[in-house]
Amino acid sequence: MKMIHALTALIPAVFLAACGTTATTTNLIGFPEARPVQETARMDLLVDTQANGLLWSQLGAFQVFVDHYKSNGHGPIVVSYPQGSAEDGAARSAMSELRAFLDSQGVSARYTEEGPYDASGMGNAPLIVSFLHYVAEMPAACENRRWDDLVRERDNQAYAGFGCFMAQNRAAMVGDPYHLAGPTGSDGPDGVRRQTVLDTYRRGEPTGTQRRDDESGAVSSAVE
Structure with a gap:
């Protein structure tokens, strides 16, 4: 019985030693990573x-600008309008058109x-x-x-630039570089649903989606 207890206590220690060795030899901390820059x-x-x-x-180019904001913009879109120029009236009308667009x-x-x-003192001051x-x-x-020269890498250690291509590929594939900082938050659950x-459950009725007859997955008798 003492031998069984000794073996039982030894098994977790063996696994812990294996985990420690693996963490030491495959540690990826310190390898280059693409980072998001605002x-x-x-x-x-x-x-x-x-x-x-x-x-x-210029609205064709501005359309592309707005599409970029909708896909990758963060925070509000900021509009600065000129004040104190000779064209303040035209700038106010342009602001109304910009809001509508x-x-x-x-x-x-x-x-x-x-x-x-x-x-x-500015002439034809723009909306920014x-x-x-x-x-x-x-x-x-x-x-x-x-x-x-990878032929001469006999110690199986990381060579110069190791991980750079992986970081470059990841930076090229990510839709919004902001996601490189971490995963985005998720919305809360639908309380109404x-x-x-x-x-429905309290009434004793099925809570699953009701299926129509034409949504049946039964095999036709024609293939029997």
């Missing part, structure tokens, strides 16, 4: 003083922030639209990397 995307929208509004020839693209007023900037986004930046260790299921 930048500001900016576009200046010119004001058409003759038409008393936006210069519509953003709203038509699904960017409502609650996603925007507006504020003036001093345009005294900007937002924050992230870009993937490679670590300095991967810049101007060189290849070692949960209450509906609970009410």
